[in-house]
Amino acid sequence: MAEVILRDLVKTYPGGKNRATDEVSLDVGDGEFMVLLGPSGCGKTTLLRMIAGLELPDAGQVVIGGRDVTYAEPRRRNLSMVFQSYAVFPNKKVRDNIAFGLRMRGVAADEVRRKVDWAADLLQLTPYLDRYPAKLSGGQRQRVAVARAIVMDADVLLMDEPLSNLDALLRLSFRAELKKLVGELGTTTIYVTHDQVEALSLGDRVAVMRDGRIVQCDGPTAVYDEPASEFVGGFLGSPPMNFLTGTVEASDGGPKLDLGGQSLSVPAALSSYAGKTLKLGIRPEAIEVAGGDGALSGELQVLEPLGSSALLTTEVCGQTVKVSAPSTFRADPGGRLSLRLPTDACRWYDPETSLLLE
Ligand code: ATP
Secondary structure (H helix, E strand, O other): OOOEEEEEEEEOOOOOOOOOEEEEEEEEOOOOEEEEEOOOOOOHHHHHHHHHOOOOOOEEEEEEOOEEOOOOOHHHOOEEEEOOOOOOOOOOOHHHHHHHHHHHOOOOHHHHHHHHHHHHHHOOOHHHOOOOHHHOOHHHHHHHHHHHHHOOOOOEEEEEOOOOOOOHHHHHHHHHHHHHHHHHHOOEEEEEEOOHHHHHHHOOEEEEEEOOEEEEEEOHHHHHHOOOEHHHHHHOOOOOOEEEEEEEEOOOOOOEEEOOOOEEEOOHHHHHHOOOEEEEEEOHHHOEEEEOOOOEEEEEEEEEEOOOEEEEEEEEOOEEEEEEEEOOOOOOOOOEEEEEOOHHHOEEEOOOOOEEOO
16 A cells, blocks of 8 residues: 655657656555546546556656656566556456466466455456456456456556446446445545446545646545535536625625626625626535515526426526525426525635635
């Protein structure tokens, strides 16, 4: 096991216009499960490949277990990697696939057998050990790839979208299995995904990336509840966080946010922003909705029953507000709804920088 420290990693590909990673620094604790999350092209895979030694940085440092491995060969880093494609040998039985790395390392046959049996048991592959990959499902093949990685007793496990080729149902069950497995192994793990649900479900911490930089790194609850920027609030959550633009006005009863015809009371601490424009961020499930006019009145435009909840698209002063309501909620499009935005669920953003106010 080992701590992974990244310092100011810069990488530009030949012919690339922008930096694929732009001075990225990150500390991953011993035994921690760190998820790198972000949209396509934000630099997640490049970062992972620099940790693995498959790509060399232009500048910066990679330290694993206290050792500077920035320019060390991949095999000198004692890490295992699982890729998106099920990288298994089609002409080898499951048993030999799992054993491959151990045999390459010259591990004694008894020890190889013991380890293969252990990994097969953990990943429920024991009945398939003598089959060829062609006779396995996608999920089973990916389990073989994971088994092959974990038998190596690596200090660090790197995974690049390992679930993305699986169908939705399999992905869900394998996600939970993977979480349990990595929890039991206690290996430092760095996991790349663009799937926010996967990131929140698996990560001890989630590093959200954008344009080659880490824009927030925090526990899953914190990145979801306290997004550091509009980008993070918009990237996490389905539907994403709502953002309402308004002007802060001082009044005798405390400051208010004028949304352009309707206003709502805001915390006294925002008095200092009187006369300024702010953005209010709130999650769709945090809004309390009822029929009829309320303090804040919205027009219902669309009601989508989603089974466990109903998604409402409403309009408040020309701004769209998505509300996640109980599945039993009924109202007709075109009608007025009362929306309550609990103060403790509201976050405040500077419209110029898009950053959370301190
Ligand atoms: P995805 O989820 O689509 O794989 P990502 O977040 O992993 O995206 P990277 O693959 O690291 O992002 O790519 C970061 C940037 O570097 C992108 O602009 C990409 O086009 C560019 N890039 C990646 N690999 C290469 C390469 N081999 N040569 C040139 N440019 C590359």
